[in-house]
Amino acid sequence: MSADALTATGVTAGYGGDPVIRSVTLRAQAGQIVSVVGPNGSGKSTLLKAIAGVLRMSAGKVVVAGRDLTNAAAEVVARSGVGYVPQVDDVFAPLTVRENLEMGGYLVARSAVPDRMEHVIEVFPRLGSMLRRQAGKLSGGERKMLAMGRVLMLAPSVFLLDEPTANLAPAIARTLLEEQVTTLARSDAAVLIVEQRARAVLAVSDYTYVMGGGELRLSGTPAELTESPAFVESFLGGHRDQAIQRSEADDHADTGKA
């Protein structure tokens, strides 16, 4: 248990009325990519917001690297080494790309910022050529890369990524998952990633949780999940054998959206 970079236990949260997510429990270890999939409205973003300190939870507990962050303020969560990329409003639109990265490195010593920025540009080379551009004027995909680069500046021990591949072309989305997201985990961080692209994210995950109607429905390693007919049926679109044989072009078959 203490080996977990992130443990969320019995998280229950909502927006004032009835809870939207109920008693969700998950964990992620350093170096792991742990994914959360589920249909639209199943509460994936709500779960990440609760962990990130953006949304109050009415019950449950969040522990990061042994530190209790239950209902800690968002800035405290960030200061505890958690980097959160929200699904929407994920960049500072009026600021330049460089300034966005600087804000990502707000907690980093001033002298370390240039090196960090260089590292971020190594991971996301496209950012290097648009440092002076205004973030609000980037394309949807460029924005997502900036949002990812922004949290990478913090060099967090836990990444919370809410649909980092939204707005990306399927091929680029796959590259992002296979290369950049994998790079994040390789730096000994835990990556908790919410994805619509079930198949693509399964391919890079160490463990996957499936949400439905605000609750955890299933969980397991990708291999275990692809053994589950119900999972294959609802998330990979069809029978297991067919699913596996599907062509690359369908690779972005979206959970729930289908």
Added chain:
Amino acid sequence: MSLLLASVGFGLVTSAVLAIAAVGFTLQFAVTDVLNLAFAAVMTAGAFAAYLVNEAGASIWVAIVAAMAAGAVLSAVLNYVVYTPFQRRGAAPITLVIISLGTALIVEFGIAALAGGINVSYLMSQGKTHDLGGLILTTVQLIIIAISLVVMVGVYAMLRYTKLGKAMRATAANRMLARSCGIRAGRVIAITWGLTGALCGLAGTVFAIDVGSFNASSTDIFLILILAAVFLGGPGNAYGAMLGALVIGLGTEVSAAYIDADYKYVVAFVILLAMLAVRPTGLLGAAT
């Protein structure tokens, strides 16, 4: 020709005063999410603080520091006592506007109660007059313009180059995301109240110097000019507010030279409405 030049001179001074106020107002709004209609009342409080120090024997240029301190403290207090508690309880932005209007009245009547309803003026000399290629300006007017330029450059440099300035812009753009970057937004907002409050106190004093004599309600109409400059430039946009102040300051004073001076505030709003019809987000848009 000389009428035009004279009015341009007045316009530049008005613009200089207005720019300090409008930049303070718009930054305050951008970062704190409060459209603070008590801003002009706090200006007056600053002007009176400078008056007290000036009365006690200090030069008005020293007394300005007291005005800035008074503006900063009063603004910070208003934030702690009024605005933040209401925001915490979920008051909508429009509700806060009304609350700030009430606050304006309370501050203004408070000043009137303390100072009496009388007009006061600073003990100071206007200095020599200077003929700058037809523009006739006094030393005092030149100092006001210089102070304003220094403030504009200072605000620009702070927002562009300092960590605090960038954190202010980040907080203005997306408060939640700023917090997720580790920025203590509550602290940034408190500092913003202090800084913009200092600008407010400064603006109040140079306003009082410019108009010569003032009382507790002297800035009432000036608030309208501030709002015109702020919305002309795009609310929340500091550079827009600078530009808006220049347009409104020159527009009102130059028009006053040709049509009845009583209409100069109407002119300010005609300019604003015409501009909003063409560019509803203001000259430079909403972002800083």
